[in-house]
Amino acid sequence: MRLHPIDADDPRAVRAALPAALDGIRPLALGFIPGPDDVVPDGTAAVVATSGSSGVPKRVILSADALQASASATASRIGDGQWMLALPAGYVAGLQVLVRSLLAGTDPTFVDGRLTPEAFVEATPQAAGDDLYVSLVPAQLATLIDAADADPAVVAALRAHRAILVGGQALSDSIRMRAMDLRVPLVHTYGSSETSGGCVYNGVPLDGVRVAQVDDELRISGPMLASGYLGDPALTDRIFMTDDQGERWYRTGDRGFILDGEVEVHGRLDNVIVSGGINISLDRVERIVRTVPGLEQAVVLGMPDERWGESSIIFATPASGDGRRMLDDARARVAAEIGKHARPVQLELGDDMPMLASGKPDRELLRRMIHDVPPPPDGDSGDTTPRSRPIIID
Known part of the structure; x- marks a missing residue:
């Protein structure tokens, strides 16, 4: 199947193109322009270019089944309702907000431009009366927590949400404690583009997800795993492996431990x-x-x-x-x-x-x-x- 480029900076365009992508009709290229040889397997919904925060970006192939499995598991854990999109739609966390909204039959609230405390407050009441959800990165949460110290409206907007997902990088203990003091409903998520977004919530894997510790590395299995990397079969074979029982695993490259059924992440092995x-x-x-x-x-x-x-x-x-x-x-x-x-x-x-x-x-x-x-x-x-x-x- 051929990929269809779309302006990932336009979340409304991505939202409009998503139904056809999830139906397997027009798989989307998010964050890059596909070449003539960039062909993806049947069932692909999107290929997401990783952020390149620590090196060369990769292009992760996500099937419709994987994206929907992730969205359904999230709804089973925290519920569904009205989502606010405060992240770029071209990254997996933002894309999943759109997928969750589509499966819930709701229209997301869009935050245009950078998320400021004022924009957060303005966007929150638009869905008053529904279960409200938003996904943030720690830097965004820190900005809102700082503003909440002096602005009761920001506190009210934070508390209005049933769950505020925070992931993408480590969350500092000080920000976490300040959020707890404000009674903000935080859900700390762990995952990556290769797992269709967060798949471990507050240390507990979502339904259908298995996490194993092999030596010091965390490995993940479940229906939301990516198909592999576009144009890089060698990397795909190295990162995604199948065990003797035929179960497919993603090698995260993260150091971590599993204690009493909860996953603890301690950073990158490299x-x-x-x-x-x-x-x-x-x-x-x-x-x-x-x-x-x-x-x-x-x-x-x-x-x-x-x-x-x-x-x-x-x-x-x-x-x-x-x-x-x-x-x-x-x-x-x-x-x-x-x-x-x-x-x-x-x-x-x-x-x-x-x-x-x-x-x-x-x-x-x-x-x-x-x-x-x-x-x-x-x-x-x-x-x-x-x-x-x-x-x-x-």
């Missing part, structure tokens, strides 16, 4: 640096750094180090605060929980964090800043470098 001959998980360092007031949305990446080989650096855009104090606090907390060898050596404070359209930090652009590499002319990382001021530990 997000590790070697400093002084010791392996350090940057995801673990980042989680600790984000407990420091003012660094709740910080990003931690590896950087070359003449003495140790590699070390870590913090990027953040705090509204206010003493950078030296925050760095000292972060280093002390990392040393206490991991060890002195894992302490970040530098803090970069900038006015803006480079972000992808999906709402995730643009880690690839930040890496290029570290290595002083100019961005590609047509890449996901854009062509600008945010201004920052370094705070360095000698």
Whole structure:
């Protein structure tokens, strides 16, 4: 089957094209222009280009059955009703909002442009009386929680929702606790484009989903798995495997554990640096750094180090605060929980964090800043470098 390109920046156009895509008539190419050799299997509904937050984007083939299985499992877990679309329709989380709405027989509320507290409040009452739902990334939630401290209307809009799904990246404990204090109905989701979106809610797999721990890696099985990667059969064979019982599994590449039936995710297996001959998980360092007031949305990446080989650096855009104090606090907390060898050596404070359209930090652009590499002319990382001021530990 041939793919049909559509403007993924126009959520209403994606919504209008979705019924034919789910019927298997016109599979959609979201986030890229398909080439003449880009042919997909029968039953494909969409091919989604991943955000490229940590490298080269991939094009994930999603069948109609997989998308609908995911949407149905979500409805079984949290109910269905009126959804607000606050994410790009070209990414799987935004696409699933449209699929869930279609299956529920409701029209989503669209937020045009960036989600601001004012836009969130304005969009929420349009569905008054129905069960309200929205899917956000942590950065969006943090903006709303910050605004809620001074605006009762934002608190009321947050509480009006039956469930607020939050996923796409790690959620800091401080934001989670502040949301709990405000009685915001958060549902923390875990999944990816390869699983048609979130498939583990608050640590518990959705119906039909199985999660296994093989060594330290999490693997997922279920009817919502992607068909594979467009134009890359070798990658498909490496990431999707079939066991001796004929069950198909997705190798997430995430480190995690299953304790008492609940899934705990501890970051990427490959997000590790070697400093002084010791392996350090940057995801673990980042989680600790984000407990420091003012660094709740910080990003931690590896950087070359003449003495140790590699070390870590913090990027953040705090509204206010003493950078030296925050760095000292972060280093002390990392040393206490991991060890002195894992302490970040530098803090970069900038006015803006480079972000992808999906709402995730643009880690690839930040890496290029570290290595002083100019961005590609047509890449996901854009062509600008945010201004920052370094705070360095000698």
